[in-house]
Amino acid sequence: MDFQFLLDGFAEGLQNMTWLEAFAVFFGIASVFYSMREHIWVYPTGIISTSIYVWICFEYKLYADMGINAYYFGMSIYGWYVWTHPKENETVLPVTWLNGQGWLGSVALFFISYPLLAYLLDNFTDSDVPYWDSFTTASAFVGMWLMAKKKVENWYFWLLTDLVSIPLYFYKDLVLTSFQYLVFTVLAAMGLVAWIKSAKTYAKA
Helix, strand or coil, X not given: CCHHHHHHHHXXXXXXXXXXXXXXXXXXXXXXXXXXXXXXXXXXXXXXXXXXXXXHHHHCCCHHHHHHHHHHHHHHHHHHHHHHCCCCCCCCCCCECCCHHHHHHHHHHHHHHHHHHHHHHHHHCCCCCXXXXXXXXXXXXXXXXXXXXXXXXXXXXXXXXXXXXXXXXXXXXXHHHHHHHHHHHHHHHHHHHHHHHHHHXXXXX
């Protein structure tokens, strides 16, 4: 795959782009930006983007991604509440690291959800990318949960999700969304660095 092919694909994707997809991409990028900065606007912008993507994923037979966007919607409401209701002795919910038990639970959640989703998509839907779709969904499932808990490691799972989603959405001719995940990858790397610094600052406080 050469660079010109990618440029041609991106240009074609822009031509075929709907206003609905552009709207979802805009608010999706805004949500990740606010997440990187630990700003509460991560949730309202995320709610708008994920609501639109539920419909888009249904149209393109990305059923697992449709489900994960519905999950994002619910977790955004939960995360909004958690972030705005810290413990009594805290002014904000601090960024912290997972302990051993937290890592075990996160990895277990991924390896349970991935084969389950893949089985369901492969056997009960007309998805043409059941394993691909299920992989990004399982990793995002964990990432969203950890973000709501303000755990640094959420960015590891988002990086995994974003890197695999770039070729997935390009393959499905959602080129602008594929580009969005490229931007997400850069923002996730920046978010990881920012949250590591933030966790160290909270630990010293």
